[in-house]
Amino acid sequence: MSLNSPIEWTDATWNPVRGCVKVSPGCKHCYAETFAERFRGVRGHPYEQGFDLRLVPEKLTEPFRWRSPKLVFVNSMSDLFQDGVPDEYILAVAGVMATANWHTFQVLTKRAERLRDISFGQMQFAASKAHIWWGVSVEDRKHGIPRIGHLQEASVGMRFLSIEPLLEDLGEVDLKGIDWVIVGGESGPGARPMKKEWVTSIRNQCRTAGVPFFFKQWGGVRKIRQGRLLDGRTYDEYPQTMRIHPPDRETCLSLAESFQQAFGDPALRALHS
Numbered sequence: 617m618s619l620n621s622p623i624e625w626t627d628a629t630w631n632p633v634r635g636c637v638k639v640s641p642g643c644k645h646c647y648a649e650t651f652a653e654r655f656r657g658v659r660g661h662p663y664e665q666g667f668d669l670r671l672v673p674e675k676l677t678e679p680f681r682w683r684s685p686k687l688v689f690v691n692s693m694s695d696l697f698q699d700g701v702p703d704e705y706i707l708a709v710a711g712v713m714a715t716a717n718w719h720t721f722q723v724l725t726k727r728a729e730r731l732r733d734i735s736f737g738q739m740q741f742a743a744s745k746a747h748i749w750w751g752v753s754v755e756d757r758k759h760g761i762p763r764i765g766h767l768q769e770a771s772v773g774m775r776f777l778s779i780e781p782l783l784e785d786l787g788e789v790d791l792k793g794i795d796w797v798i799v800g801g802e803s804g805p806g807a808r809p810m811k812k813e814w815v816t817s818i819r820n821q822c823r824t825a826g827v828p829f830f831f832k833q834w835g836g837v838r839k840i841r842q843g844r845l846l847d848g849r850t851y852d853e854y855p856q857t858m859r860i861h862p863p864d865r866e867t868c869l870s871l872a873e874s875f876q877q878a879f880g881d882p883a884l885r886a887l888h889s
């Protein structure tokens with residue numbers, strides 16, 4: 617887990633999975649891939665294997681060791697619902713999130729159909745919890761808009777959209793059942809431009825629908841210079857969160873230990889090998 621995440625809409629990141637496979641135009645300049653590939657071949661580094669998919673079971677119990685309540689972005693360096701992650705492992709991650717309810721978890725995916733399907737099945741125990749937010753990435757009409765439909769069909773309690781990098785005008789977006797919208801432009805070398813009217817269209821639709829709107833950044837090659845003001849102000853709106861007092865230190869440690877023992881189960885270990 618990493619504290620003080622530079623990502624504007626979260627406090628911390630937790631990566632029990634590392635690495636991913638690109639699926640759509642929003643992945644073109646994936647920051648996680650750029651970061652991970654920098655360390656390919658560096659012995660002993662967490663990203664020694666670059667951006668290749670890996671389960672990291674030793675990270676599973678980290679949220680129990682973190683007693684101060686946080687907004688936790690789950691798998692900022694991966695996608696929990698990608699094909700290579702077994703159902704059993706997704707359920708293990710969900711088990712930790714469901715139990716560590718003093719945190720708020722933000723799970724973002726581009727594999728919305730798998731999220732939908734598993735939310736009706738074995739993951740139901742976690743899917744409807746108010747402190748676990750389920751989101752899909754929406755970069756364009758062709759790939760992003762269908763994900764919104766899959767998220768709306770999912771049996772989850774709290775839904776959000778990460779409209780980033782916004783690559784075109786999305787037109788009218790169905791915001792039924794959506795609890796939060798984040799919008800941002802692409803940043804870094806080769807960043808694709810984002811027009812103001814694409815952003816204001818989404819903001820206005822959020823206003824009409826009463827959905828909290830978070831404007832992350834304009835992006836561009838010099839992201840700091842471009843800033844994050846929209847019509848002269850920042851938009852830092854969030855859905856309401858329920859703050860739950862964390863258990864005492866001993867309870868947290870014993871939760872970590874009991875989950876660690878469960879994750880030491882040979883069946884789960886076999887998923888990693």
Ligand code: SF4
Binds near residue numbers: 636648692694
């Ligand atoms: S789904 Fe996310 S983590 Fe995976 S390649 Fe695409 S942008 Fe990167």
